Structures are given as structure tokens and as C-alpha cells.
Amino acid sequence: xxxxxxxxxxxxxxxxxxxxxxxxxxxxxxxxxxxxxxxxxxxxxxxxxxxxxxxxxxxxxxxxxxxxxxxxxxxxxxxxxxxxxxxxxxxxxxxxxxxxxxxxxxxxxxxxxxxxxxxxxxxxxxxxxxxxxxx
Numbered sequence: 426x427x428x429x430x431x432x433x434x435x436x437x438x439x440x441x442x443x444x445x446x447x448x449x450x451x452x453x454x455x456x457x458x459x460x461x462x463x464x465x466x467x468x469x470x471x472x473x474x475x476x477x478x479x480x481x482x483x484x485x486x487x488x489x490x491x492x493x494x495x496x497x498x499x500x501x502x503x504x505x506x507x508x509x510x511x512x513x514x515x516x517x518x519x520x521x522x523x524x525x526x527x528x529x530x531x532x533x534x535x536x537x538x539x540x541x542x543x544x545x546x547x548x549x550x551x552x553x554x555x556x557x558x559x560x
Contacts, residue, residue, distance in 0.1 A: 448538050456474060475516075500513075
């Protein structure tokens with residue numbers, strides 16, 4: 426879908442595979458019900474259903490941002506094994522209609538969280554998809 430004045434292209438899909446998010450080598454989310462948003466020029470963003478996120482390690486912060494296409498995002502800080510990373514996760518509780526499938530799901534900054542898709546790194550999975558392999 427093309428949205429906005431900047432011709433930004435977003436593709437929203439349901440992952441066919443199990444996706445794990447690891448923080449400092451520990452599971453922070455693990456699900457076979459992940460929605461992926463691919464945006465022109467950026468790595469994919471994985472949105473996990475809240476039920477599959479280890480919420481015991483997250484605390485909502487006061488940070489709120491507004492994306493003109495998706496809506497209002499609320500942020501979370503990770504507290505795990507005495508490691509704290511502020512505003513590393515976010516959620517669209519009531520996204521705009523085009524992004525309704527993100528409602529209540531949580532995404533994580535790739536700079537702080539490692540993603541695995543069916544046991545492979547997310548980068549390896551994306552490379553295989555770009556090459557036309559979808560095993």
C-alpha cells in the first residue's frame with residue numbers, strides 16, 4: 426500500500442513462521458502469530474500479540490509518538506537481568522484503519538533485540554525472501 430505525500434510504501438503481512446525476539450540472549454517474545462510491516466528502505470518490523478510477549482519484563486513509559494499513517498504509539502522499557510533499555514518497544518492500541526492488524530501488538534527496536542524466524546536470523550530470512558526462496 427502506498428500512503429501519504431512522501432509515497433512511503435508499507436506492506437503488512439502475517440508471518441507464516443514462528444518469530445522469536447531475544448533481548449541479551451533471552452526470550453522476550455515468541456509467537457507463530459506475528460504481523461510484519463515492511464517499509465521502503467527499512468528493515469522489517471515484527472509485531473507480536475501481547476499474549477506472546479513476556480510482559481513481566483516490560484513497563485509502559487510516558488513516551489507517546491504519532492505516525493501520520495499508523496496513529497499513536499505508546500512505548501515500553503525493558504527490565505531484564507538488571508539491564509534496562511528505555512523506550513525499546515511500542516504498541517499501537519488504536520491504529521488507523523489501514524493498520525488495524527497492529528492493534529494491541531508490540532514491536533521492538535532491532536538495535537536492541539535480535540529476531541529469529543524459524544530459528545534463522547531475521548537477516549538470513551529476509552535475504553532468502555529477496556532472492557525468491559520461501560522455504
